[in-house]
């Protein structure tokens with residue numbers, strides 16, 4: 833297997849690149865917290881722990897399978913407020929009602945549309961390859 837774009841043989845399965853990239857970003861999380869231990873009593877302390885940061889390498893992100901985009905209540909509310917302001921500026925009748933309807937439509941429509949796209953995109957994910965040299969992602973044979 834070689835890269836169709838630059839002919840490099842430094843290619844890996846996309847799923848392996850994704851796994852690798854996300855494992856590397858496992859970082860130590862340090863924070864301050866309140867502990868309520870039986871022996872220590874209530875106390876303030878610094879804790880360290882292992883956790884996976886949300887960030888991953890660019891390669892991992894490129895090699896990741898398509899995912900469904902969810903718009904949570906917070907984002908939905910932001911969208912609602914944003915459109916309320918726009919509709920108010922445009923002097924439309926009932927700007928908040930219109931904005932709320934639109935925000936709900938986006939909150940439902942966005943996951944639905946991206947779920948369909950993701951399902952179509954991920955059909956050949958097991959045959960997807962990633963080039964370590966030029967970053968090309970393509971679908972080939974296993």
Ligand SMILES: [Zn+2]
Pocket residue numbers: 835836837838839840963964965966967968
């Ligand atoms: Zn390449």
